[in-house]
Each structure stands twice: as C-alpha cells, then as structure tokens.
Amino acid sequence: xxxxxxxxxxxxxxxxxxxxxxxxxxxxxxxxxxxxxxxxxxxxxxxxxxxxxxxxxxxxxxxxxxxxxxxxxxxxxxxxxxxxxxxxxxxxxxxxxxxxxxxxxxxxxxxxxxxxxxxxxxxxxxxxxxxxxxxxxxxxxxxxxxxxxxxxxxxxxxxxxxxxxxxxxxxxxxxxxxxxxxxxxxxxxxxxxxxxxxxxxxxxxxxxxxxxxxxxxxxxxxxxxxxxxxxxxxxxxxxxxxxxxxxxxx
Amino acid sequence: xxxxxxxxxxxxxxxxxxxxxxxxxxxxxxxxxxxxxxxxxxxxxxxxxxxxxxxxxxxxxxxxxxxxxxxxxxxxxxxxxxxxxxxxxxxxxxxxxxxxxxxxxxxxxxxxxxxxxxxxxxxxxxxxxxxxxxxxxxxxxxxxxxxxxxxxxxxxxxxxxxxxxxxxxxxxxxxxxxxxxxxxxxxxxxxxxxxxxxxxxxxxxxxxxxxxxxxxxxxxxxxxxxxxxxxxxxxxxxxxxxxxxxxxxxxxxxxxxxxxxxxxxxxxxxxxxxxxxxxxxxxxxxxxxxxxxxxxxxxxxxxxxxxxxxxxxxxxxxxxxxxxxxxxxxxxxxx
Numbered sequence: 001x002x003x004x005x006x007x008x009x010x011x012x013x014x015x016x017x018x019x020x021x022x023x024x025x026x027x028x029x030x031x032x033x034x035x036x037x038x039x040x041x042x043x044x045x046x047x048x049x050x051x052x053x054x055x056x057x058x059x060x061x062x063x064x065x066x067x068x069x070x071x072x073x074x075x076x077x078x079x080x081x082x083x084x085x086x087x088x089x090x091x092x093x094x095x096x097x098x099x100x101x102x103x104x105x106x107x108x109x110x111x112x113x114x115x116x117x118x119x120x121x122x123x124x125x126x127x128x129x130x131x132x133x134x135x136x137x138x139x140x141x142x143x144x145x146x147x148x149x150x151x152x153x154x155x156x157x158x159x160x161x162x163x164x165x166x167x168x169x170x171x172x173x174x175x176x177x178x179x180x181x182x183x184x185x186x187x188x189x190x191x192x193x194x195x196x197x198x199x200x201x202x203x204x205x206x207x208x209x210x211x212x213x214x215x216x217x218x219x220x221x222x223x224x225x226x227x228x229x230x231x232x233x234x235x236x237x238x239x240x241x242x243x244x245x246x247x248x249x250x
Numbered sequence: 251x252x253x254x255x256x257x258x259x260x261x262x263x264x265x266x267x268x269x270x271x272x273x274x275x276x277x278x279x280x281x282x283x284x285x286x287x288x289x290x291x292x293x294x295x296x297x298x299x300x301x302x303x304x305x306x307x308x309x310x311x312x313x314x315x316x317x318x319x320x321x322x323x324x325x326x327x328x329x330x331x332x333x334x335x336x337x338x339x340x341x342x343x344x345x346x347x348x349x350x351x352x353x354x355x356x357x358x359x360x361x362x363x364x365x366x367x368x369x370x371x372x373x374x375x376x377x378x379x380x381x382x383x384x385x386x387x388x389x390x391x392x393x394x395x396x397x398x399x400x401x402x403x404x405x406x407x408x409x410x411x412x413x414x415x416x417x418x419x420x421x422x423x424x425x426x427x428x429x430x431x432x433x434x435x436x437x438x439x440x441x442x443x444x445x446x447x448x449x450x451x452x453x454x455x456x457x458x459x460x461x462x463x464x465x466x467x468x469x470x471x472x473x474x475x476x477x478x479x480x481x482x483x484x485x486x487x488x489x490x491x492x493x494x495x496x497x498x499x500x501x502x503x504x505x506x507x508x509x510x511x512x513x514x515x516x517x518x519x520x521x522x523x524x525x526x527x528x529x530x531x532x533x534x535x536x537x538x539x540x541x542x543x544x545x546x547x548x549x550x551x552x553x554x555x556x557x558x559x560x561x562x563x564x565x566x567x568x569x570x571x572x573x574x575x576x577x578x579x580x581x582x583x584x585x
Contacts, residue, residue: 051479075482082476089526090472098473101466102482132526145473149480158480 002026003156003188007057008047010040017043019212020057025205027155027186030179032199035209035231041192042083044209045158048190049080061155075102079149083160085141087134092125092144095133099151119151122181139170146178150187157182159191163198171195175202196228196247220245255521255538262545263303298440305442305450306545309503310513312454314540315533316496317514319461322468322529323492325398330515331500333402335383335409337511340504342412342419343379345431347372349423372434373446373505380501383408388490401493436561437508439548446506457499461533464488468529510563513540516570543570 003025010018017040025031033041046052048059050066059066061077069077079099090098096119100112120129123143128136133144142162149157162178163171179202182189193199199206206222208215208231215231216222228236228247235250313331320329331337351371383405390404391397420428442450461468467488470478475485500514517540518532525531547565554560 046476049480051476071482071484075480078480080477080480082474082480084474085477086472086474088472089522090469090528091526094469094528094530095473098466098469098481101470104466106463145477148473148477152481 002060002062003048003190004060005044005048005057006060008044008054008059009056010043010047010052010054012043016212018047018054018209021209021212021214022057023205023207023214023217025156025188025190027188028183029205030182030189030191030203031205031207032191032193032203033207033209034193034196034199035215036233039209040212041209042160045080045160045190045192048156049078049158050074051080072102075152077154078156078158079152079154080158081142081145081149081160081162083164085145087136087141089132089134091130091132092136092140092147093120093129095144096120096125096147096151099148102152115151115153119147122150123147123177138165139167139174142166142170142174143177146174150181154187156188156190159189161192161194164194171198178202196223200245200247223247255535255542259307259538259542259545262542262549263307265549301442301444301447302439302548303545305439305447305507306548307541308447308451308454309439309507309510310517310541310544311537312450312457312499312503312540313510313513313544314517314536315454315458315461316499317540318518318529318532318536319468319492319496320514321518322471323398323489323496324402325471326402327519328515329402330512331380331497331504332409332511332515334387334405334497335407335412336380336405336497336500337504337509338409338412338416339379339381339383340376340501341379341431341435341509342416343375343377343382343505344372344434344508345416345419346379347375348430348434349419349427351375376434377501377505379412380497380504383412384494384497384501388494391490391493398489401489435509437510437563438559439507439510439544439562440559441508442506450503450506453499453502457495458533458537460495461492461529464492465529465533468492469527472527508563510544510566512563512566512570513544516566516574517543519574520570 005024006022007020008018008022009016009020021040021044023031033044035041043052047054048066061069066074093116097108097112097116100108100115104112120126123146125143125147128140133141136144142165146159146162157178159178163174166174175198178189181187191203193203200220200223205217205219207217208222208227210231216227223238223245225236225238228234228238237248237250239246239248317330320334321327326333386408387401387404391401394400416431420431423431467478467483470481470483471485471488478485504510518536520543521535521539522532525535543566544562547569548562550569551560551562551565
C-alpha cells in the first residue's frame with residue numbers, strides 16, 4: 001500500500017508550518033524527513049496520522065483518504081512512535097500487546113498473543129518481556145515502543161526521532177532492527193531524523209523540509225553540500241569513507 | 251491477587267454481619283441468612299447488618315474504581331472526588347437542603363439525635379451539587395481544551411467555591427442545622443435502605459462495565475496522549491466520558507451516604523503498587539481493595555467503642571493512611 005502525501009497545509013494560528021508538502025513512500029521503503037528544528041517535521045507526521053487535521057491537501061493510503069478512515073481502521077494501517085513516551089508500571093509484554101488494541105473488540109484473542117510473541121521475537125526482546133517498562137534503559141524502552149507500533153501490523157510506520165536519546169550502539173541497533181523488520185514485512189517507514197549520517201546509512205529516500213515546503217526529495221544523490229547548506233545554514237562536505245557516505249561540517 | 255481480595259472481602263463480610271452491639275451467635279447468623287430463623291436476630295440481620303455490609307461493599311467498589319479511572323484520565327495520582335470538587339459540591343447541596351430548605355436539624359448535641367426530616371431532598375440536592383461540579387468541569391474542558399491540567403485546576407477552583415458556599419450557609423444558620431450539616435458530611439453507611447442500595451449498586455455495576463470496556467484505552471493513555479491517539483483511541487472522548495461516569499458513580503454514592511473520603515484515592519494506589527498500572531488487572535483489584543477497606547473500616551467503626559458508631563470516613567483514613575505510608579516507604583518504585 002503506497003503512502004501518498006499530497007499538498008498538505010497546516011497552520012498554527014496564521015503561521016503556515018507546512019505549506020504544500022508532498023511525497024510518496026512505497027512498501028518497504030524508508031524515507032527520512034530532514035530539516036531544521038521547527039521546520040514542521042513532527043507536525044507532518046501528526047498530519048499523516050490525523051492527530052492533527054491538515055487545513056488543506058490530502059494523505060492517501062493506497063486508494064483510501066486517511067480523513068475517511070475510522071480511528072480503529074487508521075490505527076490498523078499506521079503505527080506511530082511519538083518523540084516522547086511516558087513509561088509506566090506495565091510489563092514489556094503487556095505494552096506490546098497494547099499495540100493490538102485497534103484489532104481487539106472486548107478481549108485479546110489467540111492471534112493477538114501470536115502477533116505479540118512474533119514481534120517480541122523479531123526485535124529480540126525475549127529476555128526483557130516480563131520486566132516493567134519503567135525499569136528499562138532508554139534503548140530497551142524505545143525498542144519496546146517500536147514493537148508496540150509493529151504489533152499493530154501497520155502498512156506504514158511513523159517514527160519521530162527514533163534515536164534521539166540513544167547511545168551510538170543503540171542508535172545503530174534500533175535502526176538496523178527497524179530496517180530489517182520493515183523491509184521483510186513490506187512496511188513503509190517515514191522517520192523524522194536529525195543525524196544526517198545515520199539517515200544516509202539507513203534510509204532509501206530523503207525529504208528536506210524548508211520554509212514549509214519540500215526543498216529536495218529523492219535518493220542519496222539529493223544529499224549534496226548545496227542542499228544541506230541551504231537547509232541547515234551550515235557549509236558541509238559530502239565524502240565517502242570505507243564505502244559509507246558521510247556529511248562532514250566544515 | 252484479585253481472588254484473594256474477593257475471598258478476604260467475603261470473610262470480612264461474614265464477620266461484619268456477626269459482629270455488632272447486639273450479640274448474635276454464629277449459628278444464629280447462619281440460620282438467619284439461610285432463612286430459617288425468626289425473632290429479633292432476624293430483624294437485626296436483614297434490616298440493619300446485611301444492608302450495611304452490602305452498602306460498604308458497593309460503595310467501596312464504586313468509589314475505588316471511580317478513583318482509579320479519574321487517576322487515569324486526568325493523568326494525576328492525586329485525582330479523587332475530593333480533588334475535583336465533587337464531594338464539596340455534594341456537601342454544599344446537602345447544606346443547602348438542610349439549612350436553606352429546612353430539611354433537617356439536630357435535637358441535641360448527641361449525634362444520634364440528628365433528624366433529617368426529608369432524606370430524599372437532602373440526597374437529591376447532594377446529587378445535584380456533585381453533578382453541577384462535574385458538568386462544570388466537563389463543559390469547561392470542552393470549551394478550553396481537554397487537558398488533564400485544565401480539569402484538575404477547574405476542579406480545585408470549584409471545590410473551594412463550594413466549600414466557601416457551605417461555610418457561608420453555616421455561618422448564618424441555626425446551631426441545630428449546622429450540626430445536621432456537619433453530621434451529614436461525616437458519611438454513614440447505615441443511612442442506606444434496601445432501595446438506596448439497589449440504586450447505588452445499579453449505577454456502580456453499569457459504571458464498572460463501562461470502565462472495563464475502556465480498559466485498553468486507559469492502558470493506552472498511560473503511554474501519553476499522542477501514543478494513545480496513534481493506537482486509535484479517541485483521547486478527548488475517553489477523558490470526558492470517563493470523568494463523567496466516574497463522577498456519576500461517586501455522586502450517587504456520596505449523595506446517599508455522605509462524604510466518605512480516601513477510598514477513591516487510596517483503594518487504587520494500594521493495589522497499583524502490587525499489580526502495576528495495567529487497568530485490565532487494576533480495575534478488579536481496586537474494586538476488591540476498596541470494598542475490603544471500607545468494610546473493615548465500618549466494622550471497626552461499629553465495634554471499637556460499641557454501641558457508639560464512629561464516623562466511617564475517619565476510620566478509613568486511620569486504617570488506610572498508615573497502610574499507604576508503609577507501602578510508600580516499603581517499595582522504592584514511584585507511583
């Protein structure tokens with residue numbers, strides 16, 4: 001199911017944060033949304049997920065307009081991992097099972113437990129499945145929350161700065177896991193990211209937001225010194241090191 | 251855990267029916283409960299003790315689950331009918347009925363001599379007071395945005411407004427009426443007749459079913475409102491309806507019995523420390539803890555300095571507060 005964002009406009013008061021943003025993401029594709037603080041990256045994710053109602057434009061999931069889907073239907077199609085998650089006294093297992101809520105009528109059934117266990121297995125969370133999430137490390141919590149979103153069995157996964165509070169090892173670990181699971185399952189990923197080098201490493205396509213619009217969008221070839229310096233106002237050099245493309249501020 | 255609480259409640263209920271100022275043997279109690287006995291024992295048990303015990307269970311369950319839900323939808327561990335001005339609203343309503351409309355007065359200083367001339371108008375006014383407080387908060391939240399902060403702050407403001415109103419009424423009232431108001435606010439499980447009990451039980455059961463139906467939504471709210479929206483929860487609606495139903499359950503109990511503090515706050519927290527914050531388990535466990543705590547408190551209130559019946563609200567706090575503090579110190583995790 002292709003995710004198509006078409007001319008989305010969103011205003012806070014009279015200030016247009018998003019002014020005609022559009023792109024498409026194919027199944028299994030990983031799109032990194034990049035841009036300055038306040039460029040509207042998080043707002044864009046919330047518009048896709050209908051947490052915020054766009055003032056104009058449309059978000060299409062395959063044939064369906066997101067605005068016409070009911071809350072439950074939408075949550076069966078789109079998984080969302082917000083920037084901040086509150087932890088509480090609930091086990092990892094129950095937290096991930098909560099991802100089945102859009103599929104549950106009165107109580108969790110056999111399939112809900114099966115999906116939960118499969119996701120736990122995919123993300124390697126077996127060892128901590130019975131721990132309380134308010135006792136986890138940042139990396140473990142982030143993986144648990146991503147697992148909850150995957151348990152929704154979504155076609156599209158929205159990640160808002162999935163690695164912002166993680167150490168280097170966990171940054172790589174979390175993104176590798178997401179990449180693997182979503183490629184295998186054909187899930188489209190839209191991830192807001194700050195670290196250009198991490199984005200270059202894991203994303204297929206890149207979307208730079210500037211002044212409410214899309215400044216550049218495409219494969220790794222759009223990550224050029226010109227684009228980066230006009231978006232972030234920093235002059236950079238793009239080089240290759242051990243076959244890894246790197247953006248180095250000058 | 252939940253089974254244990256239910257078992258403990260049943261045992262406590264059995265003891266509570268047997269214990270009291272009139273000595274009845276265990277055999278007599280059992281014979282009466284199974285409809286085999288005659289005489290005063292039968293009257294005491296069926297008209298006084300059984301309704302009282304059942305009232306304690308229903309009110310304990312109702313107040314405790316309402317408290318648990320308020321704590322969830324308001325994202326605030328301190329949320330309870332007191333924080334939101336619901337109890338104060340009920341007290342103001344009762345005061346207005348007693349003082350303003352002459353629905354009751356005390357004959358002498360002795361508590362037992364209080365006469366509420368028109369129980370239905372006091373109950374009705376108390377219920378109206380509590381619901382006015384609730385509806386104001388809900389309307390305010392609808393208008394101003396449904397955030398937990400707005401609702402808690404509006405509740406606190408309403409609470410002091412109603413308290414001030416009660417104080418003013420009392421200041422200008424006759425002594426006997428002031429005493430009647432004060433007595434009403436003590437809270438007393440013995441006020442409920444079988445009919446009152448049926449009404450409370452119905453409201454509590456309907457409320458409990460609604461809360462259970464929403465248990466996944468309350469769990470989702472624990473992860474923050476954005477995560478909950480991502481899981482397809484209509485956050486604003488769950489908050490407003492949850493608040494309303496919790497208040498309705500509280501109001502119908504408080505209106506009949508007077509103010510019984512602390513159960514709504516402590517009942518859920520007692521079990522939160524053991525079962526965690528998963529509402530699938532927390533709701534039944536809170537119900538059990540609330541019923542057990544209120545029943546134990548009431549039995550203690552009746553038997554401690556028998557035949558005087560102490561105000562149950564005070565005993566709840568005497569029992570609950572040290573237990574709560576102990577749990578707070580004993581386990582290091584946060585609420």
